[in-house]
Amino acid sequence: MTLDTPSLSPGLEGVPIAESSVSLVEGEAGRLTYRGYSIEDLTQPGVTFEEVVALLYESELPTGTHVDEIRRHLHDQRVLTPDQLAVARQIGAMTHPMFALQAATALLAPSDNDFERKVPTVQERGLSLVAKVGHLVGIIAQARAGRPYDGPWVGESHAHMMLRMITGRQPSREHERAMNALLILQADHSAGNASTFTARVVTSSKAEPEAVCAAAIGALSGPAHGGANEASLRLFQQIGDPKRAEEQIQRMLDDKFKIPGFGHRVYHVKDPRSKVIQQLAKEVIVPGSREADLYDIALTVEKVATERLGARGLYPNVDLFSGCVFAALGIPTDFFTPIFAASRTLGWMVHMKEQWESGNRIFRPTQIYTGEEHRDFMPIDRRS
Ligand SMILES: CC(C)(COP(=O)(O)OP(=O)(O)OC[C@H]1O[C@@H](n2cnc3c(N)ncnc32)[C@H](O)[C@@H]1OP(=O)(O)O)[C@@H](O)C(=O)NCCC(=O)NCCS
Incomplete structure (x- = not known):
């Protein structure tokens, strides 16, 4: 270089x-x-x-x-x-x-x-x-x-x-x-x-x-950023039954599917926000409700994905459990x-x-150019 x-x-x-x-x-x-x-x-x-x-x-x-x-x-x-x-x-x-x-x-x-x-x-x-x-x-x-x-x-x-x-x-x-x-x-x-x-x-x-x-x-x-909260709840809804969650998550991970609500560029331990959200889940999710089932599925996702990916520094992020709490609050x-x-x-x-x-200088990063250099232009009627 x-x-x-x-x-x-x-x-x-x-x-x-x-x-x-x-x-x-x-x-x-x-x-x-x-x-x-x-x-x-x-x-x-x-x-x-x-x-x-x-x-x-x-x-x-x-x-x-x-x-x-x-x-x-x-x-x-x-x-x-x-x-x-x-x-x-x-x-x-x-x-x-x-x-x-x-x-x-x-x-x-x-x-x-x-x-x-x-x-x-x-x-x-x-x-x-x-x-x-x-x-x-x-x-x-x-x-x-x-x-x-x-x-x-x-x-x-x-x-x-x-x-x-x-x-x-x-x-x-x-x-x-x-x-x-x-x-x-x-x-x-x-x-x-x-x-x-x-x-x-x-x-x-x-x-x-x-x-x-x-x-x-x-x-x-x-969905790689804020949209992950919606994507994770939709995934849990698609899994549907907590008893079938483990088998389905194993298959998704075998297929290299990226589990929404899991992994983070900076956190290589469990996201501290997800721990606070789990406390909220205890406060607002009614036992026996549909949201309680979805939360059970989220816990299974955490267990299976942590077993498979934890050693690589991948853990639940803020979006794994937030959807269950939003749903329990009646939010679409x-x-x-x-x-x-x-x-x-x-x-x-x-x-x-x-x-x-702090000065506000315009962002103007650079690039590494990988294209063609200085080519001769050919008028349209001379191109074959
Ligand atoms: C958050 C995220 C975008 C960070 O991306 P990143 O730092 O660029 O990390 P990468 O996507 O390159 O992932 C690194 C490795 O971990 C794996 N990985 C990362 N997140 C994963 C997930 N949620 N499920 C399964 N595998 C995952 C990748 O497949 C990749 O594996 P490889 O090296 O074998 O190819 C990524 O973890 C992700 O897409 N998570 C799901 C979306 C999400 O929850 N976003 C909200 C973040 S708060």
Whole structure:
């Protein structure tokens, strides 16, 4: 290798793309912290998503009074124009909710395209998107279920608003607590994951926050990233019977099928988020229910896949058990990833702010060219 031919790192494995103080993923220890606080502490009963909004933006845990202010601020920021609401309902019924969310988010953008002039508003615009994207998920769910629009209530938490709008039911305290924990757990995962990296790449072109967020939603939609929560539950539904799970998973692994919810680029032990989610599963899954069967299947997947792949550093990730908890909360399967997106909007927007504060140089990596060099052009009538 010479200095002129840099070596390729497929998937940019091990290549730092930013300096960041938002969250830390410690792959060998199986630890995730936000601004130094462990996700186990941040998902204790009583902690709300609003607290984590303050923590990620302001680097400190907020007082109770400040959390109330944030809750009111998010409520005020949820307001949409009649056109935005009508379009979100219309597209919500047309396509997968993740794509509807991506389109509806892009349509929140202003009529000008000159964000550099507006950089001092980066936090305000980010908070507005955190408020609105959660609201949009609720609107899309109501439209898909054929229910009339019933928007945010004064004083309700982000978790309560989303769960109520998505399920069409008033959530219990236990369900609201689980929803808070799920929103917190998925709010950030360092700068290097595919969707946050996307958010940073789009930020680097000085794009508006809505363009940043819509692009990141697209990156999150894929089954190798956020879409794995939906894919894993669909797999468990397809397996159907917990008694047949072991034999089917063995066969899938023989066929080199990639089990959704398993494996991770950075964690080579069990993902700490999956342990928190298993605690939530104990709290919300009713014994004897359909979700209890699906959870049994997930446990069999963990056992068989760990026996076969654990020695290679492959273990359950956040998506192996999250679908079972979402299902137990009454959330339709195709809304698992949109909820993830609403939660991760917080991380994307905090990374956008951090990147502007650290210079925001445009991403312009290089390539290793493998094509033809300098060929003679032949006019069309002389080609045989
Ligand atoms: C997360 C993921 C994309 C990481 O990808 P990566 O770091 O590029 O790792 P690779 O896909 O190259 O996998 C490395 C090896 O482990 C195997 N492997 C990885 N994940 C696997 C899985 N879920 N099931 C079975 N085998 C798996 C691969 O087949 C590959 O084996 P090989 O070396 O024999 O070809 C990958 O583990 C995956 O696709 N998991 C399922 C999707 C998922 O749950 N995504 C959510 C992540 S939070």
